[in-house]
Amino acid sequence: MIENEKQNYLTHPKGIMSWLLTLDHKRIGLMYLVSGILFFFMGGLLALGMRLELAAPGNDFISNEQYNNIYTLHGAIMIFLFIIPAIPGALGNILLPLMVGAKDVAFPRLNLASFYIYSFGALFALYTIINGGVDTGWTFYTPYSTQSSSNVVPMTLGIFIIGFSSILTGLNFIATVHKMRIPGLTWYKLPLFVWALYGTSLVQITATPVLAITMVLLMLERFLGIGIFDPALGGDPVLYQHFFWFYSHPAVYIMILPAFGIISEIIPVHSRKKIWGYKFIAYSTLSIAFIGFLVWGHHMFTSGQSVFSQIVFSFITYFVGIPTGVKIFSWILTMYKGQVSFTPPMIYALSFLFLFTIGGLTGIFLGAVALDIHLHDTYFVVAHFHYVMQGGTIVAFLGGLHHWWPKSFGTMYNQTIANICAFGVFLGFNGTFFPQFLLGLRGMPRRYATYSDQFVELHSYSTFWSGILGFSIFFAIVNLFWSFVKKNKVDPGSNPWGGMSLEWTHTSSPPHPHNFETDPVFEHGPYDYDKVIVEKTYKK
Amino acid sequence: MSDHHITPLRTYLIIASCLFFLSGVTVWVSYIDLGSFNIVLAMLVATVKASLVAFFFMHLLWDDKKNLVLFLMSLMFFGIFVVITMIDTEFRGALGFNPETKNPITKRASFYGQLPLTDTHGYPVDSHDDIHHGDDDHH
Numbered sequence: 009m010i011e012n013e014k015q016n017y018l019t020h021p022k023g024i025m026s027w028l029l030t031l032d033h034k035r036i037g038l039m040y041l042v043s044g045i046l047f048f049f050m051g052g053l054l055a056l057g058m059r060l061e062l063a064a065p066g067n068d069f070i071s072n073e074q075y076n077n078i079y080t081l082h083g084a085i086m087i088f089l090f091i092i093p094a095i096p097g098a099l100g101n102i103l104l105p106l107m108v109g110a111k112d113v114a115f116p117r118l119n120l121a122s123f124y125i126y127s128f129g130a131l132f133a134l135y136t137i138i139n140g141g142v143d144t145g146w147t148f149y150t151p152y153s154t155q156s157s158s159n160v161v162p163m164t165l166g167i168f169i170i171g172f173s174s175i176l177t178g179l180n181f182i183a184t185v186h187k188m189r190i191p192g193l194t195w196y197k198l199p200l201f202v203w204a205l206y207g208t209s210l211v212q213i214t215a216t217p218v219l220a221i222t223m224v225l226l227m228l229e230r231f232l233g234i235g236i237f238d239p240a241l242g243g244d245p246v247l248y249q250h251f252f253w254f255y256s257h258p259a260v261y262i263m264i265l266p267a268f269g270i271i272s273e274i275i276p277v278h279s280r281k282k283i284w285g286y287k288f289i290a291y292s293t294l295s296i297a298f299i300g301f302l303v304w305g306h307h308m309f310t311s312g313q314s315v316f317s318q319i320v321f322s323f324i325t326y327f328v329g330i331p332t333g334v335k336i337f338s339w340i341l342t343m344y345k346g347q348v349s350f351t352p353p354m355i356y357a358l359s360f361l362f363l364f365t366i367g368g369l370t371g372i373f374l375g376a377v378a379l380d381i382h383l384h385d386t387y388f389v390v391a392h393f394h395y396v397m398q399g400g401t402i403v404a405f406l407g408g409l410h411h412w413w414p415k416s417f418g419t420m421y422n423q424t425i426a427n428i429c430a431f432g433v434f435l436g437f438n439g440t441f442f443p444q445f446l447l448g449l450r451g452m453p454r455r456y457a458t459y460s461d462q463f464v465e466l467h468s469y470s471t472f473w474s475g476i477l478g479f480s481i482f483f484a485i486v487n488l489f490w491s492f493v494k495k496n497k498v499d500p501g502s503n504p505w506g507g508m509s510l511e512w513t514h515t516s517s518p519p520h521p522h523n524f525e526t527d528p529v530f531e532h533g534p535y536d537y538d539k540v541i542v543e544k545t546y547k548k
Numbered sequence: 549m550s551d552h553h554i555t556p557l558r559t560y561l562i563i564a565s566c567l568f569f570l571s572g573v574t575v576w577v578s579y580i581d582l583g584s585f586n587i588v589l590a591m592l593v594a595t596v597k598a599s600l601v602a603f604f605f606m607h608l609l610w611d612d613k614k615n616l617v618l619f620l621m622s623l624m625f626f627g628i629f630v631v632i633t634m635i636d637t638e639f640r641g642a643l644g645f646n647p648e649t650k651n652p653i654t655k656r657a658s659f660y661g662q663l664p665l666t667d668t669h670g671y672p673v674d675s676h677d678d679i680h681h682g683d684d685d686h687h
Contacts, residue, residue, distance in 0.1 A: 214621070214622065214625050218629070244637065246636065246637075247633070247637075250629075250633045250636065254629050254633075301625065301628055302628065302632070304632075305632070305636070312640075313636040313640070314635070314636045314637070314638075314639035314640040314641070315639075316635060316639040317632070317635040317636040317639060320632075320635060
C-alpha cells in the first residue's frame with residue numbers, strides 16, 4: 009500500500025486551527041457530518057424515550073409535560089439540526105466539487121461561514137434543551153406558541169439562524185454547479201446527485217426566507233402583541249399555518265431530494281448498468297421542487313381553511329405523485345438485467361425503494377381531503393412521514409455514507425457487519441412504524457403520552473422493534489467510524505464499487521487537499537457502463 | 549454582457565427625483581378616499597418605486613438577464629404564496645357551510661369581553677346574526 013500523507017486532506021495540513029479555519033469543502037463536510045450525527049443520536053435517544061413511555065398505557069416513565077417536551081425536541085432536532093443540514097451539508101459538501109471536477113465550492117469562505125452559522129444556531133437549540141425544553145410541537149402553531157411559557161423564543165431563534173446557513177449553502181451550491189464544471193461536463197453529463205443538490209438548493213433559497221419571516225412574526229406577536237395571528241387583535245391563526253407550511257412543505261423536498269440523488273447514484277453503480285431515463289430523473293427533480301411550492305395546504309385540511317382551497321390543494325397534491333413515480337420506475341428499470349451486487353449501499357438503496365414507496369403511497373391517502381379528515385393527527389400521519397423521512401431520507405443517507413465512505417475517508421468498514429445492520433434497520437423500521445399505520449386507522453391520536461387498552465398490543469410491538477432499529481443504526485454508524493480505529497485503509501487509487509463519476513476515477517481515496525493532482529479531463533459520462541469497462545479495485 | 553456598465557450620474561439623479569416624486573404621490577393619494585382601492589394604489593406606487601431601484605440603482609437593466617429571471621422568480625414565488633393564501637381567506641364559507649356561522653363560537657374566554665372582535669374580513673363578530681356574512685356583498 010502506498011502512503012500518501014501529503015496528498016490526503018485528512019492529514020494535511022495538521023493542527024486544530026487548520027480544521028477550525030479550513031476552507032476545504034471536504035473538511036467542512038466532515039464537520040457537518042460529525043455534528044449532524046451527534047444531533048441524530050440526540051434525536052434518536054429522545055425517540056426511544058418516547059417509545060419507552062408508550063410501551064404500556066399510563067404515565068409510568070415520564071409525565072405528560074415531559075412527554076410534550078420530548079416529542080417537540082425530537083421533531084425539531086431531527087428536522088432542523090440533522091436532516092435539513094446533514095445531507096447537503098455533509099455529503100453535498102464533500103462530493104459536489106469532486107463530482108463537477110472543481111477544486112472547491114464557488115465561495116469557500118461563505119461555506120465555512122455557513123458551518124459556523126449552523127453551529128451558532130445549534131447552540132440556541134442546546135440551550136433550549138438544558139433550560140427545560142419546549143412543548144409546542146415542532147410546528148410551533150399559534151395560539152399556543154405565543155402563550156406557552158416554555159423556551160419557544162430560543163428554539164425559534166435557533167431555527168431562524170440555522171435557516172441562514174441553509175440559504176447560504178444553497179446559494180453556494182447553485183453557483184458551483186453553474187460556474188465550476190470542467191469543460192465537457194455539460195448539464196446532461198452531470199451525476200444525478202448534482203441535479204438533486206441543485207434542485208434542493210433552489211428550494212432552500214426560495215423557501216427558507218419564509219421560515220425566517222414566520223419566526224420573526226411569531227416573536228413580534230409574542231413580545232409586541234402585533235395582531236397577525238391572534239383573532240382578538242384582528243389576526244388569523246390559520247395564517248400562521250399558511251406561513252409555516254409554505255416553508256415546511258418545500259422543506260420536505262429539501263429533505264427528500266438529496267436522498268433521491270443518492271439513490272440515483274447507488275443503483276446504477278451497484279447494478280453496473282446505465283441509468284434508465286436520465287433526463288426524466290433530472291427533470292422530475294426540478295418539477296418536484298416546483299410542485300412542492302403549491303401543495304402546502306394539505307397539512308391544513310382540518311384547520312378551518314376554506315373548503316374551496318381544500319379542494320385546490322388536494323387536487324394539486326396528487327401531481328407530486330407523477331415525478332416521484334417516474335423516479336421509482338426509472339430506478340427499478342435501471343436494475344433490470346443489471347449485475348446487481350448486494351453490497352451494503354445497495355441494500356440500503358433497495359430498502360429505500362420499498363420504504364419510500366409505502367411512504368409515498370400513504371401520502372396519496374392523506375392527500376385526499378375526506379380520508380385526511382379521518383386520519384389527521386393520528387398515528388397514520390406519524391407512520392407516513394416516518395416512512396418518508398426515516399425510511400426515505402435517513403436510509404438513503406446511511407446508504408450514501410456506506411457508498412462514499414471509502415472514497416471520502418480512505419478506509420473500508422466491515423461489510424458483513426454493515427449488511428447485518430442494514431437488514432436490522434429495514435426490519436426494525438418496518439416493525440416500529442407499520443403497526444403505527446394500524447394504530448392510526450383505529451383512531452390513536454398522535455402526541456399523546458398515554459392511550460386506552462385497545463392499543464396496547466400494537467404499541468408494544470412498535471416499542472420492541474424501535475429498540476432493534478436504534479441498535480442497528482447505532483452499530484451501523486459505529487462500524488463506519490470503527491474503520492478509522494482499525495486503520496483498514498483502502499488503496500489510494502481504489503474504486504471498490506466500480507463507479508464512473510469523477511470522484512471515483514480522477515482522484516485518490518481520500519482525496520488530495522486540492523481535490524485533483526492534475527486538472528481532470530472529462531472522458532465519459534457518469535453512467536456509461538454500456539461504453540466503458542471500469543474495474544472494481546479495492547486493495548492491491 | 550460581461551463588460552461593466554457605468555451609469556452616468558444624470559440617470560441616478562433623474563431616478564432619485566422620480567422616487568421623491570412618487571413618495572409625494574403616495575402621501576397625496578392617502579388623502580383621497582378610494583375605499584379598498586387605496587391599498588391597491590399605494591402598492592402600485594410602491595411596486596413602481598421598487599422596480600426603479602432594482603432596474604437602475606441595482607443595475608438589473610444592464611445586468612446578465614439570468615439575474616433578472618431570478619428576480620422575477622422571487623416575485624413569482626411571493627405571488628404564489630399570497631394568491632393561494634387568499635384562496636383560503638377569501639373563500640371561507642363560499643362552499644358548503646361556514647362553521648363559524650352555523651356553530652357560533654362559545655365565547656367563554658376572558659378576552660372576548662375586552663376587545664372588539666373581527667372576522668377575517670374585518671366584520672365584527674359580536675353580533676350573532678348570520679346575514680352580514682353573505683359573501684357576495686363585498687367582493
